Amino acid sequence: MMTCPVCGHSEMVDKVLDETLAYGGQSLTLHAMRGAFCSRCGEGVWDEESYRRYTEAQEGLIRTVKGDVGADIRRIRKKLNLSQAELASLFGVGKMAFSRYERGESRPPVPLVKLLKLIDRHPNLLSEM
Ligand SMILES: [Zn+2]
Structure with missing residues (x-):
């Protein structure tokens, strides 16, 4: 007992x-x-x-x-060898958006995160965006 x-x-x-x-x-x-x-x-x-x-x-x-999503986004962006501004223009978001996402200052939209994770696994998809 x-x-x-x-x-x-x-x-x-x-x-x-x-x-x-x-x-x-x-x-x-x-x-x-x-x-x-x-x-x-x-x-x-x-x-x-x-x-x-x-x-x-x-x-x-x-x-x-604590915004580990931001760390994830940074890691994927570096792997793709893109600047924050380049990624922003690909996704059609403001120039500063990725800076804010990566620092955890604002929360990225869920579809954007899902798309990035998909590209993380299949980087060749990037050329089709
Ligand atoms: Zn008790």
Whole structure:
């Protein structure tokens, strides 16, 4: 029998619930999370699978908020050997747009990111844009 890691109570109740993570104005909800919860203080211990999902989601959320997308865009642009202005004119966005995306000052449109990732995997597509 598991005891509560916080209060030492010996009654932990298995529950399945949704857990919402929030970070830097972004949030996401994990569904069907399983864990054992203390019937006295409410402290919970996720099972192994749910704990892994929780930590992965948390890391992903932090990456998203901190603008790892920007680092990704920079990496792809350098690989394609294009300047920010050249890439901007290819995508039909403002000259400064990629500078702002790469520094995480503004969030690039999702279709643009998807297209860039596609070009990252298939650089020959660039000539067809
Ligand atoms: Zn407890």
